Amino acid sequence: MPDLFAAPEIAAPAEAAPLADRLRPTRLEDVIGQDHLTGPQGAIGRMVAAGRLSSMILWGPPGTGKTSIARLLADAVGLRFAAISAVFSGVADLKKVFAEARDHARLGTRTLLFVDEIHRFNRAQQDGFLPYVEDGTVILVGATTENPSFELNAALLSRAQVLILSRLDAAALETLLARAEQAEGRPLPLTPEARAALVASADGDGRFLLNQVETLFLVNLAEPLDPAGLASLLHRRVPVYDKDREGHYNLISALHKSLRGSDPQAALYYLARMLVAGEEPLYVLRRLVRFASEDVGLADPQALVQCLAAKDAYDFLGSPEGELAIVQACLYLATAPKSNAAYKAHKAAWSSAKQTGSLMPPRTILNAPTRLMKDIGYGKNYAYDHDQPDAFSGDDYWPEEMQPQNFYAPSPRGFEAKIAERLAYWDNLRKERRGG
Incomplete structure (x- = not known):
């Protein structure tokens, strides 16, 4: 996986190398968007200043610099760097890596083992890291885009710090664009509006942004592109969203909380985020039906009727026409009076029934x-x-x-x-x- 972020003054290694490869950082302070970790007061900054690293899990979205940070950490504290990917590695690869790390440890050189996509290792494979982490054979730096609480063993998590990388904001992505322009020696062929659209399309992913930038530099354009021209040239980015992963649960939680907070605008936004990303509409409808009973209840008995009618309408029409019925149900719930009295009554009655037995x-x-x-x-x-x-x-x-x-x-x-x-x-x- 290529590293992304480099200081503007660093010379490109080879003109034929991909732009993302040419923009590798050589110092931790050159990594952008993660100052809360790499800065003097950040966890990584403090560890580097002390010259001692603990094992860690770097958790963050794609293209935020996880690989870059791992490489630069090894250089910063004088550790040997070894890397494997959980996608392509198995038990034999792990045994080889650990054996090599042990040999180097005997010679006085410790190893920083970077494991990309660590969540893809199964539970037994994750347990295999424990003895080598405990005895100091390796300093483990794992990278994951998934919530470690769900994907990693508790035993492994207890031996590593979880450090959260931020999604790159517009300012960080603009810095990356400026570095790319300096490396190329020319400005991007975009109008200011198209430049803003390009940054927005990256969705916080620096790697994706640089790939798009490289395409723009490779195309000979007579005039700068406007947003429409940019959209016709570049492929639209698919939102990061896995239906069985944390992004799924984050968005449905945000939708539920926005409905409960009677904010129809925010609720519509999260509803759109889910459906545009490919969520199954019937899943959303099931959650709306649940909300109608849990958070509206008898404050407006029509809420449940509206949601069930929306389900029937979607079954009848399908997408995209039937999605309007989902929107209607969403707006009804957001603007309905709220009550969790039925929800609380359910909990209390069930608890009492369990306690009183067969009276x-x-x-x-x-x-x-x-x-x-x-x-x-x-x-x-x-x-x-x-x-x-x-x-x-x-x-x-x-x-x-x-x-x-x-x-x-x-x-x-x-x-x-x-x-x-x-x-x-x-x-x-x-x-x-x-x-x-």
Whole structure:
């Protein structure tokens, strides 16, 4: 994997080399966008200043300098550098790397082992690193684009620091463009608007940006390109999004929180992010249906109806026409009054049911299909509510060994405000008819 970031004054090694290769950094301070790690107060900066490294996992998006940092770390503290990729390596490769590292350790040279895509090693392979990390044979620097909490063994994580690399922002990408222009000795053939569009299309990935820049430098253009011309020349970048990885869970969480926060604009943005990236629309609809019950509930009973109607509409129309129904459901949920009273009632009632076991309901409300059941009092003196004033008997329906519970407390919002009034009215009637 090529390194990306170099100081502007560094000469290109060979004109035929790819631009990304020519823009390698030679010092940690030349790495852009990661000052929180490589700066004097950062974890890496402090380790280098002390001349001692601990094993670490570099977690960040593609094209943010993970490989560059690993190489420069080895140089900065005088370690031998060895690299493997979990995509192409197996047990035999690991054994060879560890044997070589042990041989060098006997000669007084420690090894920094860089493992790219470390999350692709299975659990047993990850466990294989432990003895060599523990005895100091290698300083492990793993690189991953996936959340280490989900993808790496707890034992391995306990022996390494997790350092998070930031997605490159517009300023960092602009710095990279300036370095590329200096290396080429000419400006990019873009209008200011197209330049901004190019930076935005990189989606925080420096490697992708440099590949696009190299294409622009290779094409002889009579006039600078505007955004439309740039779009027609370069391929559109596909958003980074794995349906079974952290990006998936981050976006669905952001959608859910935006809906809960009654922000229809942000909710639409995250909905679009997911669908544009290729998320299965029915997955999104399932989450919207869940939200309708969990976060709106009886504050607006139509929320659930709207979501189920959107599911039916999408089933009927498919994409892209049916996606408008998903948008409608999303907007309805975002603008509906919010209540988690039904959600809390569900949790409380289930907890109580588990604690109270198999308590018998009052015999008065039990059906008596046999004579024996009638003889022992099933259904005796049951007050049929429709025969009572206000169609309300006020009877006690709880097991005799259990005090009445209050699981559901409606919010004062939306339709639940009316439900609260109704429940209060029944409570008063119940007290009256039970003699206060």
